Structure formats: C-alpha cells, structure tokens
Amino acid sequence: MSIRAEKQRLRSAGSKSVVMTTRYPLDHPGGVESVARALADSLSKSGESWKVSHVAAYPGRVGFARLPLIGDLVAGGRLAAQVMGKGDVLLVHGAEYAWGPMVVGRLTGRPIVTVWHGVRGNEVIPPTQRRIGKVARGFFLWSQGLLQGAALRADATVAVSPAVAAQVQSRYGFRGQIMLIPNGVTIESGRRHDDERISAASNGGPLRAIWVGTSAYQKGLDRAVGACELARAQGQDVSLTVVGIPVESAGLELASGGSWLTALGAVPPSEMEALYRRHDILLFPTRYEAFGLVALEAMAAGLPVIGSSVVRSLIEGAGEVVVGDDAEAYAEALRALADPERRRLLGRVAMERARAFSWETSTASYLEVLNVVARDRGHQHRHQGRRM
Numbered sequence: 412m413s414i415r416a417e418k419q420r421l422r423s424a425g426s427k428s429v430v431m432t433t434r435y436p437l438d439h440p441g442g443v444e445s446v447a448r449a450l451a452d453s454l455s456k457s458g459e460s461w462k463v464s465h466v467a468a469y470p471g472r473v474g475f476a477r478l479p480l481i482g483d484l485v486a487g488g489r490l491a492a493q494v495m496g497k498g499d500v501l502l503v504h505g506a507e508y509a510w511g512p513m514v515v516g517r518l519t520g521r522p523i524v525t526v527w528h529g530v531r532g533n534e535v536i537p538p539t540q541r542r543i544g545k546v547a548r549g550f551f552l553w554s555q556g557l558l559q560g561a562a563l564r565a566d567a568t569v570a571v572s573p574a575v576a577a578q579v580q581s582r583y584g585f586r587g588q589i590m591l592i593p594n595g596v597t598i599e600s601g602r603r604h605d606d607e608r609i610s611a612a613s614n615g616g617p618l619r620a621i622w623v624g625t626s627a628y629q630k631g632l633d634r635a636v637g638a639c640e641l642a643r644a645q646g647q648d649v650s651l652t653v654v655g656i657p658v659e660s661a662g663l664e665l666a667s668g669g670s671w672l673t674a675l676g677a678v679p680p681s682e683m684e685a686l687y688r689r690h691d692i693l694l695f696p697t698r699y700e701a702f703g704l705v706a707l708e709a710m711a712a713g714l715p716v717i718g719s720s721v722v723r724s725l726i727e728g729a730g731e732v733v734v735g736d737d738a739e740a741y742a743e744a745l746r747a748l749a750d751p752e753r754r755r756l757l758g759r760v761a762m763e764r765a766r767a768f769s770w771e772t773s774t775a776s777y778l779e780v781l782n783v784v785a786r787d788r789g790h791q792h793r794h795q796g797r798r799m
Contacts, residue, residue, distance in 0.1 A: 427785055428462040429454070430498030432490045432512060434476070434505060436467045440655060440677045441625055442704045443528050446571070446594050447504045448680070453595075453774040461781060466493040468508060480554050487511030487558075500524060500781055506562035507531060507555060513565060522784040525565040526592075529701035530578040531555035537628045556582070563587070566784045569777075571702045590780055594702050595770035596711045598762070617648040618749050621690040621714075623683075623705045624697070625655045630705075631696035631719065632656065636672065638694065638741030643671065649745055652690065654678050687712035692748050696733065696741060697721050707768060710761035715754055717744045729761035 435441060437448040447465065454463045468486035469476040475485040491511030494501055501516050502524045503509045509525045516523040532552050560583055562568070569590045570576035576589045620639065624630030632653065639651045653674040678686060687693075693709035695718040700706075703722045710716060716730035723732045731744035748754055 426460040426462055427499040427781075428464065428497075429500045429502050429781055430494050431463065431465045431502045432468070432494065432504060432508065433465070434468050434486055434508060435471060437465060438680060439467075439471065440680055440683075442702070443504050445680055445704065446528070449595060449597065449770050450774065450777060453770045454777065457774055457778060459778055461778070464497065466490060466497075468493075480551055480558075483507045483555070483558055491515050495519075500785055502526065502777075502781070503562070503565075504528065506559040509562035509565065510558060513561065516566075520788070522566040522788045524567045524569060524780055524784060525562040526569045526571065527559075527562070527575050527579055527701075528571055529575060529699075530582055531559055532582055533578045533699065535629050535698040566788070567780050569780065575701050590776065592773055592776040592780075593768055594704055594707070595773040596704075596707045596765050596768050597770065598711045598766055617650055618692065618745065619650050619652070619690040620692050620694040620717075620745070621652045621654060621687065621709070622694050623654045623709075627656050629697070629699050631698055634696035634719075634736065634738065634741060635694045637738040638696070638745060639671070641738050642742040642745045645742065645746075647742075647746055647749060649749075651694065652686075654683075654686065683708065684712055687714055690714060691754060692717055692730070692745075694741075694745075695719070695722065707765055711765035713758040713762050715748055715757035715761055717741065717748065725764075726761075729757055729764050 431447055431451055433444050433447045435444050437444055437451065451463050451465055454461060468489040475482045486508045487510045489511070490503070490508055491514055494512050494515055496519075498521065500522050501512045503512050504526045506525055506527050509523070513523050515521070532555065536551075563579075563583060563585055567590060568579070568585075568587065569592050570579060571592065571594050573591060576591055579585050579589060620635075622630070622632060622635045624632065627633070635651060639649050642649050650671040650673070653672070655677060656674065687709050691714070693706060693714045693716045695706055695709075695716055697703075697719055698721065700721045703725045706716050706718060706722050706725055710726070710729055716722070716726040718726045718730060718732060720732060720734045726732060731747060733740045733744055748757070
C-alpha cells in the first residue's frame with residue numbers, strides 16, 4: 412500500500428493521537444526541546460489525522476534534573492506516569508528516558524517510537540586524574556549504556572544524523588532498522604531579508620563572535636575563550652558572547668563595563684535569531700555533536716561558523732573547519748574571518764546550506780513512521796483477536 416493510500420485509510424478510520432516526551436518543557440533552551448517544539452508545531456499544521464500533545468519530565472533544571480544518571484532514571488519514571496492512558500503512539504525524544512514510557516507502552520499495547528539525539532557513551536566528559544573520578548566516569552558510561560540500550564526495543568528507532576545511527580550500530584551491535592530523520596531549521600525567506608543580513612555582516616568594526624551551548628566542556632567553551640584571548644593578544648579586536656551557560660557555572664571571570672567577554676546565561680528560544688543577527692560569526696569548537704543544530708541555526712541566520720572537525724560535514728564551505736585542539740589554529744580562523752568580504756561570501760553559502768534542512772521534510776518522515784507503527788500494531792491486535 413502506498414503512503415498516500417495509507418494516509419487516506421487512517422483519515423477514514425478517524426484521528427489518532429501521538430504523545431511526545433522530552434526532559435524539559437518545549438520552551439526550554441536546548442537542542443532536543445527545540446527539535447520537539449518545532450516538530451510538534453509542524454505535525455499539528457500538517458493537515459494529517461494526528462493529534463499532538465506533549466509531556467515533560469521536569470519543569471526545568473531543578474531537583475533531580477541536575478543529577479547525572481539519577482536524573483535520567485527519575486525522568487523515565489515521571490514520563491511513564493504522565494503518558495499513562497494518553498495517546499495512540501508514544502514518541503520519546505531521548506533514548507536515556509525511554510525505559511519508562513516503554514514499560515507503559517508494553518502494558519497498554521501502544522507502540523513506541525524512540526528518537527536518538529545522541530549516544531551518551533560517545534559524548535565527551537571532562538578528564539580527571541583522580542582514581543575515584545575515573546571509576547565514577549566508567550560507572551556513569553556503563554549505566555547510561557544500559558539505560559539507552561533498553562530503547563532499542565522500541566517499535567521504531569529514529570536517529571537524527573548518520574553519525575548517531577553509526578554510533579548506535581557500533582556500540583550496541585544493533586542490526587535492526589534505523590530511520591534517519593535529520594532535524595530541520597526555520598528560515599525567514601526573501602531576497603531582501605538575506606541581503607539585509609549579509610550587508611550587516613559585511614560592515615567593518617570589531618569581530619563579534621558568539622558561542623552557544625549547555626555543556627561547557629563538551630561544546631568546547633574553553634577552546635573558544637582561549638582562541639579569543641590569543642587573537643586579542645595578537646592585536647585582533649574580537650569579542651565573545653557566551654549563551655546557555657549560567658555565569659556562575661561557566662568558569663569565566665567576567666570583567667565589568669565594556670569587557671570583550673559576556674555571559675548571558677539562558678536565552679529564550681524566541682530571542683535566539685535576533686541574538687545571532689547581532690553577531691558576525693558562531694565560534695563552535697565542539698568536542699561532540701550528534702547533529703549540530705546550533706551551527707545550523709546560526710547558518711540560517713547568515714553567520715559563518717568556525718567549528719571543529721566534528722561538524723565538518725555541516726559547515727565545510729560555509730565557514731572555517733579547525734582540526735585538533737590548537738588554540739592558535741582557532742585564532743588563525745578568527746583572523747581569516749575578520750575580513751568583511753569573506754564573511755559576506757561565507758554567510759551566503761551558510762544560508763543556502765541551511766535551506767536544505769526543512770521541517771516539512773522532517774515532518775513528512777515522522778508522519779511515515781507514525782503511520783507505519785500504528786498500522787502494524789493495528790494488524791497485530793486484529794491477528795490476536797482472530798486467534799482468540
């Protein structure tokens with residue numbers, strides 16, 4: 412049966428509902444929540460027969476949410492309690508919390524779709540020389556592996572990038588089907604809008620860099636600050652705005668007044684595009700990236716990206732790729748992008764590259780997955796009914 416015929420069949424059978432789950436509310440600054448927020452909105456506007464609702468494990472980074480591993484365990488339990496009796500299909504964003512909704516799904520006969528936004532075992536944790544620290548790190552990765560591994564029993568497995576799919580296969584020896592659905596990005600279209608952004612970026616003056624993330628070490632904040640310090644010591648006028656990390660936990664010594672280093676803490680998602688447009692480049696020396704949504708959002712706003720080789724496939728040709736951990740290499744990239752004309756050219760490429768990632772395409776793929784798991788579970792129930 413074709414996808415179109417299947418959609419018509421589902422419409423005639425009446426609307427179905429999907430419950431999406433995340434760790435935090437949809438307005439929380441964070442990559443997973445921003446993906447779920449855009450997807451929920453796009454699914455609701457798709458004209459399909461699916462009704463969309465959402466539940467979150469925590470209201471914010473409070474209480475158990477701040478604790479490694481324990482926070483994930485509690486999140487799974489909280490999500491299980493909240494999805495009880497809701498939805499025809501459960502769509503879980505984050506394999507580490509999937510165990511709870513999966514228990515409910517198995518008990519109630521509802522299919523589960525798990526979206527892998529990364530593999531914890533492949534993430535980068537700050538190094539430690541203390542023996543107890545190494546033991547704790549090993550236990551954390553082992554435990555997280557068990558938590559995420561349970562998600563592979565879902566009715567459908569989705570990965571947001573080829574890298575994540577490969578990590579799931581290699582780490583767990585998984586040979587089942589993985590549906591690859593890249594994230595999308597919202598872009599304000601229009602030639603006039605593009606020209607205004609690029610024209611602003613081509614003006615002379617100090618180079619305004621921005622770093623965005625919620626994990627300082629993993630996203631390379633130390634590399635970003637070090638590169639700017641070195642560039643300034645060599646005579647370049649560059650400033651850096653740090654977004655997403657609270658000032659008190661960023662490990663930064665911020666001078667008052669007109670300091671070149673500014674930490675804004677968490678910024679509402681609705682204000683991020685305007686913030687990007689007040690800067691010239693995204694400085695993103697990340698150590699681990701499942702997809703690179705921050706880079707993609709900055710590119711959609713017309714910003715060239717200075718990034719590590721981790722995001723090479725996304726930013727190459729639309730910025731500067733730096734290989735290794737050398738502060739001098741990042742400082743050299745900053746000097747290269749001090750040229751307004753080069754920023755203008757790369758900014759145009761960045762915007763064009765970002766247009767290849769649309770929420771319409773992502774939504775169509777998610778709808779296909781939802782329709783398939785709903786159909787298969789319906790067939791299973793009818794088959795069991797005939798046997799009884």
